Amino acid sequence: MAKKTSLFDHHQRQKAKMVDFAGWDMPIQYEGIMAEHEAVREHVGIFDVSHMGEIEVQGPKALEFCQMLTTNDVAELKPGKIQYSCFLNREGGIIDDCTLYQLGPQHYLFVVNAASKDRVYEWFQKNAIDGAFIQDQSDQYALIALQGKKADDLLTAVLKKDLQSIPYYGFAWLEILGKAVLVSRTGYTGEDGFELYIPWDHAPKVWELLESKGLQEPFHLKTVGLGARDTLRLEMGYLLYGKDMSESTTPLEAGLQWICKMDKGSFIGKEALLTQKEKGFARRLRAISVLGRGVPRTGHTVWHDHKEVGLITSGTFSPSAKMGIALGYVPSELAIGTHVDIDIRGKKIPAKIVKAPFVSSNTKKSNK
């Protein structure tokens, strides 16, 4: 029996199409992927992503534990700040990617993928140290994402509070309808916006509050499902765990070297990464635009010089760019600008390796 978020009744009322996603009964679309996608790019969209996992680590050795388990430098964080990071196995394979929030001086919150949460929690337990208390809090936090050009204006109007003090990848605790809510300026769409971590049973009230204001002029708020969440993230070239990375790909291959701080001291998987860095690696993840007609999908093969050389891991039709876009693993020596073909249902369709994002990003950082 699939798990339900506290917003399940709202999705049913809005006649969402539901799918099983990582053991959760989640909305894939409401009105349609194109309309929802466009709403986020032009106005603002609201998403239920309560299926995401939350694991807290606290205690005198919390920093030490987080440093050992993740690739990014946790010492660079401070309370109120967030970083993108990942966990590796000893071979350098990616166990999951995550956002890491520093809640307090010795207190961290990992937000991980729903499908990976149990595996990550087990990995934490296996590598636990005294003085770092690990707690799965996934059933405590509901998660609502508010994303789009008008997300800031809408949340400001609802809370009657200036949110400019929350920077990109920063957060604050704000009271919403009597309860403390963690409001972070993060997202998975390439637009400015927020993610709201809300006590599980309080989420429907917050959702209704955002919706009642959002449906008024000038916000044009739309409810957005996982379908458009995927097209939005792919247009940005954001990776999805389980598709574009897995335990058999390293962050170097996945293009995530920017979150691997080799000089921060030791962490699990570091030796494997150093070895791979020295020896080089055969393949890497690239963004690929389709030049002809056709939509690349997971599992399609990539061809260069009449030879099969790679594999598409994520692909879709880009609602904003109106063309096929994809992420896939190709030989490392194929540089940006290289022309390739993608075998789309038996037809070789011309495509090109490009630099992500496929459409320009409007997050607060990239705006300034």
Add this chain to the structure above:
Amino acid sequence: MEFPEDVKYTKEHEWVRVESNRKMVVVGITEYAQDKLGDVVHVDLPDPGAEVTLGDSFGSVESVKAVSDIYAPVSGKVKEINDTLLDTPELVNEDPYGEAWMVKIELADASELDDLLSPEEYKLHVAAEEEA
């Protein structure tokens, strides 16, 4: 959900309108099919003049999230295609039984029409798929 009475259906979710005294059919995909697919972004159709055989894939309809083959509901020769769908594939979502007709096929064997589903039979078929 609409199940027009003036057409026949296939289990693969095409509709078939019989014309010209059982010599010609017009083919498209059903409202149920377009609803399952979601926003259609590409339609691939055969070239006019192509010979098609009952049950063979002769084109495809692609949405943001999935692609689906179109199967020939009868054998015969493609007389005409609706090439407006190549530039405006969204018509498949907007008007599946009307403006989004896909091909006209000249029948090779009119008796194949007898195996198509009636609206009532197709409705049951859809209900069974929804159950599964």
